[in-house]
Amino acid sequence: MKDIILTGDRPTGRLHLGHYVGSLKNRVIMQNEGNYDRMYIMIADSQALTDNFDDPGKIRENLIEVALDYLSVGLDPEKVTFFVQSQVSELTELTFYFLNLVTLSRLERNPTVKSEIKLRDFETSLPAGFLIYPVSQAADILLFDANIVPVGEDQEPMLEQAREIARSFNHIYGETFVEPKAVLPEAKIARRMPGIDGGAKMSKSLGNAIYLADDKKTVKKKVMSMYTDPDHINIEDPGKVEGNIVFTYLDVFSKPEHFKEFLPEYENLEALKDHYRRGGLGDVKVKKFLIKVLEDELEPIRKRRAEYEKDLEKVFKILEEGTAKAREAGRSKVEEVKKAMGINYFEDEKLVKSLQEKYK
Ligand code: ATP
Numbered sequence: 001m002k003d004i005i006l007t008g009d010r011p012t013g014r015l016h017l018g019h020y021v022g023s024l025k026n027r028v029i030m031q032n033e034g035n036y037d038r039m040y041i042m043i044a045d046s047q048a049l050t051d052n053f054d055d056p057g058k059i060r061e062n063l064i065e066v067a068l069d070y071l072s073v074g075l076d077p078e079k080v081t082f083f084v085q086s087q088v089s090e091l092t093e094l095t096f097y098f099l100n101l102v103t104l105s106r107l108e109r110n111p112t113v114k115s116e117i118k119l120r121d122f123e124t125s126l127p128a129g130f131l132i133y134p135v136s137q138a139a140d141i142l143l144f145d146a147n148i149v150p151v152g153e154d155q156e157p158m159l160e161q162a163r164e165i166a167r168s169f170n171h172i173y174g175e176t177f178v179e180p181k182a183v184l185p186e187a188k189i190a191r192r193m194p195g196i197d198g199g200a201k202m203s204k205s206l207g208n209a210i211y212l213a214d215d216k217k218t219v220k221k222k223v224m225s226m227y228t229d230p231d232h233i234n235i236e237d238p239g240k241v242e243g244n245i246v247f248t249y250l251d252v253f254s255k256p257e258h259f260k261e262f263l264p265e266y267e268n269l270e271a272l273k274d275h276y277r278r279g280g281l282g283d284v285k286v287k288k289f290l291i292k293v294l295e296d297e298l299e300p301i302r303k304r305r306a307e308y309e310k311d312l313e314k315v316f317k318i319l320e321e322g323t324a325k326a327r328e329a330g331r332s333k334v335e336e337v338k339k340a341m342g343i344n345y346f347e348d349e350k351l352v353k354s355l356q357e358k359y360k
């Protein structure tokens, strides 16, 4: 059997460079290699509601933004099934059964959820739906028999939980689910891109992101405000490259040809770093180079987005058709699940007969 690939994103904002290097790029590569049975990409609106339940307008608005971002990076509806989580009710059904296989203490141990609870000030008043979202995420993956999940590093604990749930279900009710695995980007830094403030990971919810749809002026402004080495005050001062976000971004995005084209006085990134370390190289020059490097990547994405922005009806149609396909696959898997659990009462012809035996 070939692979079934599934990923998703929460429609809590437009997608950013962290998503791009952490997951979207891998998805496009996999799509173009075509070495899979099915590839699903889900807009996780129900999951987004678990910490945005009081602001459904935000989710509604960003659904289309995320879809536009997908199309703009080159994901192709001919090759990929895009769908909307809330419209596949089989996901909710499966989540409910899975909840029996997970303990409260196991949920509380998930390190990603733990840090998200802190970030969202949920410590004193934690919505139950938020705590259990990894279980619903396990359902997202397992309902479609996905074995490959291309994600950033923060999702590894979710995959671990999904595998545990699959194992536990198979053990109790019989072999029904495959155990999925996370596929992380090769470059370590791309697995958790830091935000422009140099702090935590770049995240829609933290306001430290460069968005794929940002215009040229905004990208420039954001790069110019980027965190560098706070001790590098005068140009002559020796500077630190480690932890300097401008260099982190260059590590991820710059290619040898960028030097030839935009900064020919340096042979490569190592030469630029050496100069910065020695002193005599100003932040502004490095930042201006980074802007050009980013523009090289972002400009084609922006152009493609602009085309789709003119025809939102078409974008909605893509989501609607994909969702119908996903629902069909989900329905047949839930039937299999119910059969395994022995709760397929009306499809099981032998059931009434065997129960009737008791009363003869
Ligand atoms: P939110 O703040 O709403 O949680 P987010 O920015 O974390 O948003 P998600 O929709 O939760 O984005 O994540 C979608 C995918 O992108 C996941 O696979 C996640 O691992 C990946 N991802 C998100 N942020 C980064 C990042 N900074 N670096 C690498 N991958 C990332």
Ligand code: MG
Binding pocket: none
């Ligand atoms: Mg997230």
